[in-house]
Amino acid sequence: MKEKEKKISVEPINTSPYKERMCPCGCESMFIPHRRDQLYLDSKHANNAYNNGKRKQSSKNQVAAEKQLRKNDKLLDKYHKLFNVAEAVVASVTLKAEGFDHSFFIGNGMHNENLYYKTYNYHFREYELNGMKLTKILLPKKKIYVKR
Numbered sequence: 232m233k234e235k236e237k238k239i240s241v242e243p244i245n246t247s248p249y250k251e252r253m254c255p256c257g258c259e260s261m262f263i264p265h266r267r268d269q270l271y272l273d274s275k276h277a278n279n280a281y282n283n284g285k286r287k288q289s290s291k292n293q294v295a296a297e298k299q300l301r302k303n304d305k306l307l308d309k310y311h312k313l314f315n316v317a318e319a320v321v322a323s324v325t326l327k328a329e330g331f332d333h334s335f336f337i338g339n340g341m342h343n344e345n346l347y348y349k350t351y352n353y354h355f356r357e358y359e360l361n362g363m364k365l366t367k368i369l370l371p372k373k374k375i376y377v378k379r
């Protein structure tokens with residue numbers, strides 16, 4: 232004769248062997264995960280967290296780029312005023328030592344058959360003379376931007 236099956240009572244709250252945790256998406260909901268690697272309450276919360284993270288990263292990159300552009304512009308302003316000529320020439324190494332980055336600019340244009348890169352208020356061009364890298368700085372008559 233078969234033994235009577237034991238009745239097991241299951242508490243709905245204790246079905247998961249994992250401890251209650253907080254959803255890290257920002258909603259601050261507490262939940263009991265079904266799997267050990269379940270980070271978020273559900274896929275919707277996981278997507279929210281992912282999208283917020285991406286937005287944050289891209290705005291961080293944007294802030295860094297604008298910071299570098301402002302720095303470039305300020306350095307060109309400093310050296311252009313220091314030399315006090317229409318076309319100032321500075322050793323690129325000097326500019327770089329102060330934090331200038333030639334790969335950050337907001338546009339470019341031709342001037343006297345040379346390609347210049349634009350910052351908010353200045354145009355610059357890097358060239359080589361006797362093995363030395365130089366940066367020529369022009370202040371265009373018409374300011375493109377006055378962002379400071």
Ligand SMILES: [Zn+2]
Nearest residue numbers: 254256258276
């Ligand atoms: Zn959440």
